[in-house]
Amino acid sequence: MKPLILVVEDEAAILTLLRYNLERENFRVIEARDGEEALLLAGERKPDLVLLDWMLPLLSGIEVCRRLRRAPQTRGLPIIMLTARGEEGDRIRGLNAGADDYVTKPFSPSELLARVRAVMRRSRPAADAETLRCGDIIMDIAAHKTRRGERDVHLGPTEFRLLRHFLEHQGRVFSREQLLDAVWGADVYVEPRTVDVHIRRLRKALNEPHEDDPIRTVRSAGYALDAMASQYA
Template identity: 75%
Template sequence: MSPVTPLVLVVEDETAIATLLRYNLEREGFRVCTAADGEEALIIAAEQNPDLVLLDWMLPMLSGIEVCRRLRRLPTARATPIIMLTARGEEGDKIRGLDSGADDYVTKPFSVSELIARVKAVLRRTRPSVDGESLNFADVMLDLAAHRVRRNNRDIHLGPTEFRLLRYLMEHPGRVFSREQLLDAVWGADVYVEPRTVDVHIRRLRKALNGEGETDIVRTVRSAGYALDETVDATG
């Protein structure tokens, strides 16, 4: 069992470039969705929670810079890596792109192989460490093959749903997911479950994970959802 294949959102109004990027990303094993303008990009980002955004600077409707700023204001996209694509090569433009919230900056025309390498490098920095068939976040280790969880070298006993929930959160650290998004990812989009069911399983997950004196790594974001975050001790 392997981690979920990363989903890349390509925001590019030039069809030939978008097609080129989709082909090469899919060949490297990524899932890909595309948007041809800034407004469509924001809608897709909110609905599909991409793991990374390749964002063209010059777009119809909204500029890439404005899209980047708005994504950073969305709780679900605040930690999503963004790589800006642009023909602007001046240092001032690069700084402006990074200041708007981008994680990296690639100037057109670009080498596809270099861009893919940048995508992989950014994802390595922002996704949890993967060691063989285990996921690691802070002091928690999830063994995918043995279906076991340990924290600080003690065994954590989780039910199947809490295990799937923790796995999904560990695969997307820092990302805020709404109850509906967690329901789709953990229970399945074709299964009807009350959104508040997520709260029950989050409480069970917290109770199992948190020993005496241990930080609660499951963060509640009011009116938004839940995230895995080792810097905040939050309950609820």
């Protein structure tokens, strides 16, 4: 079945443009024109991805994003924010709210479609896979073993869960709070700075002096895992 995209946009011209380009690329499209309708449709129709405008009637895109991330049934839903706000602080706010990517208006339809495909590739569930891989890092979930290249990587239980979460969502930026919820659990109280300690331990275990660091630190936003992270350090 064709992937279903929920487009949340109150400007008719942009909505028409998005629908035309998405349907031409074999996506199905449903529309919401305000934040409350977006939450309703996301829960009822379970789309494969949400294109979410920042400025919306009734509820802002940022608030819609936060609520989708808090709800168990939509917590893993891929979200791309669309906005005329291009400043770094606004991008960080969008990422901190849980967005997977951020596209500034005006945008190229071909670039937007490329980002949609990239986010959907990264967000495909990998939890049922027995082996997870990023670059030369390989995690065998069944055997509870991790290797990098030709060597074994010895991880504590928390570092193992942290790396597994990153491997299952490669390229996505997670704030400390999101990592706490995903790795430690929403019912466990842990200081957000504890995440930094375990990130340092994970880096120490993963990286030999001659190896690139696959964990990317995004200033004021959080952390991500990708094979080319060292290029962005």
